Amino acid sequence: MNHRPFQDNMMFIPQLYPADAPYTQIIAQQGESKKPKRRRSKKNKGGENGASEANRKRKLSAEQVNLLEQNFGNEHKLESERKDRLALELGLDPRQVAVWFQNRRARWKNKKLEEEYSNLKKSNEANLLEKCRLETEVLKLKDQLSEAEKEIQRLLESGDRVPSNSSSSSQSQSQSQSMEAVDPPFFGVFGVDGYDDDVFYGPETHCMNALEWINLYM
Amino acid sequence: MNHRPFQDNMMFIPQLYPADAPYTQIIAQQGESKKPKRRRSKKNKGGENGASEANRKRKLSAEQVNLLEQNFGNEHKLESERKDRLALELGLDPRQVAVWFQNRRARWKNKKLEEEYSNLKKSNEANLLEKCRLETEVLKLKDQLSEAEKEIQRLLESGDRVPSNSSSSSQSQSQSQSMEAVDPPFFGVFGVDGYDDDVFYGPETHCMNALEWINLYM
DNA sequence: AGTGTCCGAGTAATTAGTTAA
DNA sequence: ATTAACTAATTACTCGGACAC
Numbered sequence: 001m002n003h004r005p006f007q008d009n010m011m012f013i014p015q016l017y018p019a020d021a022p023y024t025q026i027i028a029q030q031g032e033s034k035k036p037k038r039r040r041s042k043k044n045k046g047g048e049n050g051a052s053e054a055n056r057k058r059k060l061s062a063e064q065v066n067l068l069e070q071n072f073g074n075e076h077k078l079e080s081e082r083k084d085r086l087a088l089e090l091g092l093d094p095r096q097v098a099v100w101f102q103n104r105r106a107r108w109k110n111k112k113l114e115e116e117y118s119n120l121k122k123s124n125e126a127n128l129l130e131k132c133r134l135e136t137e138v139l140k141l142k143d144q145l146s147e148a149e150k151e152i153q154r155l156l157e158s159g160d161r162v163p164s165n166s167s168s169s170s171q172s173q174s175q176s177q178s179m180e181a182v183d184p185p186f187f188g189v190f191g192v193d194g195y196d197d198d199v200f201y202g203p204e205t206h207c208m209n210a211l212e213w214i215n216l217y218m
Numbered sequence: 219m220n221h222r223p224f225q226d227n228m229m230f231i232p233q234l235y236p237a238d239a240p241y242t243q244i245i246a247q248q249g250e251s252k253k254p255k256r257r258r259s260k261k262n263k264g265g266e267n268g269a270s271e272a273n274r275k276r277k278l279s280a281e282q283v284n285l286l287e288q289n290f291g292n293e294h295k296l297e298s299e300r301k302d303r304l305a306l307e308l309g310l311d312p313r314q315v316a317v318w319f320q321n322r323r324a325r326w327k328n329k330k331l332e333e334e335y336s337n338l339k340k341s342n343e344a345n346l347l348e349k350c351r352l353e354t355e356v357l358k359l360k361d362q363l364s365e366a367e368k369e370i371q372r373l374l375e376s377g378d379r380v381p382s383n384s385s386s387s388s389q390s391q392s393q394s395q396s397m398e399a400v401d402p403p404f405f406g407v408f409g410v411d412g413y414d415d416d417v418f419y420g421p422e423t424h425c426m427n428a429l430e431w432i433n434l435y436m
Numbered sequence: 437a438g439t440g441t442c443c444g445a446g447t448a449a450t451t452a453g454t455t456a457a
Numbered sequence: 458a459t460t461a462a463c464t465a466a467t468t469a470c471t472c473g474g475a476c477a478c
Contacts, residue, residue, distance in 0.1 A: 058448055058470060080462090099449060102463075107447085109464095117335050124338055127345045134352035141359035148366035155373040276450055276468060298441095317469060320443070325467090327444090 060100070064090045068097070072104050278318070282308045286315070290322050 060068070067090060071082070078086075078101045080094075087094035278286070285308060289300070296304075296319045298312075305312040 059446095059472090060448085078462095096448085098462080100447095103448065105463090106465080113335070117331070117338070120335070120338055120342060124342045124345065127342060127349055131345055131349045131352060134349060134356060137356055138352060138359065141356060141363060145359060145363050145366060148363060148370060151370055152366060152373065155370065277452090278468085314469085316442085318467095321468070324444075 060092075064092065068100055068104070072101065072108075076101075076105055076108065278308075278310075282310070286318055286322070290319065290326075294319075294323055294326065 067086070071078075071086060078098065083094050083097050083101075086092075087097045090097070286304070289296075289304060293300075296316065301312050301315050301319075304310075305315045308315070
């Protein structure tokens with residue numbers, strides 16, 4: 001959504017129902033008659049009837065939310081000075097303004113987390129693919145190396161009166177051993193605690209099913 | 219910090235709201251009517267006698283929550299039959315039971331997501347380390363291969379009257395080229411849209427800083 | 437057609453516990 | 458030590474859509 005600055009301005013407020021009643025604070029169950037079977041009472045909703053009687057409307061008007069959002073964009077914290085000013089400006093109880101900011105911060109935090117999750121997901125995808133590619137490359141290189149060493153062996157056998165294998169032969173010998181000791185010594189992070197359900201990330205299933213894995217869980 | 223508000227002790231249950239129980243009847247005279255700045259203390263408890271003050275009727279008792287949780291564990295959905303039974307059993311309005319289940323489902327979903335995030339994080343760590351290891355291995359193998367080919371070259375030059383480079387030499391030649399064409403052709407998933415803030419996952423910073431990266435963002 | 441209900445997502449308000457001045 | 462403001466969790470409500478009768 002946004003880029004650089006750390007104001008988040010998230011989505012636009014989809015509440016465009018009429019700002020009929022500037023005072024959005026009523027509450028109090030109208031009358032009574034609610035105990036036994038509280039079936040969906042017919043709310044006078046669509047009608048927009050301008051503030052009919054017992055309209056205990058909870059939501060703030062779009063206008064109010066706009067101003068609040070704007071202020072939140074500037075600064076997520078709220079000094080009491082600003083709070084009171086805002087409250088006056090909006091015709092709200094300062095407490096409501098404070099509550100709004102608290103809830104807004106919580107929402108923002110959640111959103112942040114979601115974003116982070118999304119980024120992590122993408123990062124994971126990319127890393128997984130990269131890992132797959134690298135594994136393939138490693139196999140290929142090992143194969144090539146094997147061929148090369150076979151070739152060396154053949155050359156050594158056929159031309160067995162060459163001066164000597166001067167310097168590098170020992171190198172390639174010792175290193176070919178290390179290839180086999182490479183795989184095991186990595187910790188398996190996945191004996192963790194509580195995966196309740198079906199979500200299971202197999203990290204050590206070699207790259208063959210990386211794509212399927214992505215499609216499954218991403 | 220704490221989970222499970224099991225020690226809810228002082229919660230008497232004013233269930234069955236009387237008809238005149240408008241919880242949350244408050245509020246907000248706007249404008250200049252001052253409001254009683256609220257309390258923040260650990261007193262004002264038991265007395266009940268809500269005559270003067272409001273009847274704080276929020277918060278279900280630990281016992282009620284227990285039973286609800288138990289039922290939720292069995293089945294996240296709630297048929298109206300079970301709802302009514304539970305409501306009766308708990309002394310709650312069936313509506314409250316339904317609402318509780320809805321909220322509980324939402325919480326469960328969140329928790330699920332959090333878990334998934336955690337797993338993803340671990341998976342990412344593991345993959346990143348694996349990727350790092352593989353990159354190292356690739357470099358090593360390339361090095362070995364280079365050495366081996368040098369060796370072959372040397373052998374071919376020194377013993378230049380061997381029969382021929384029969385079969386596999388072309389192989390190792392062509393493959394040594396492919397090493398250079400390996401890196402580029404992978405898409406960079408990270409020109410994406412919204413990394414808002416400081417959270418930035420560098421996917422192409424080679425493995426040297428993989429661990430630092432993990433420590434920073436995990 | 438049209439009610440009624442349920443659910444998911446979003447939101448407002450409350451409570452308990454923590455932190456800082 | 459009190460007090461105000463914070464966080465995290467919770468309760469109840471709103472709204473719109475889906476599915477039913």
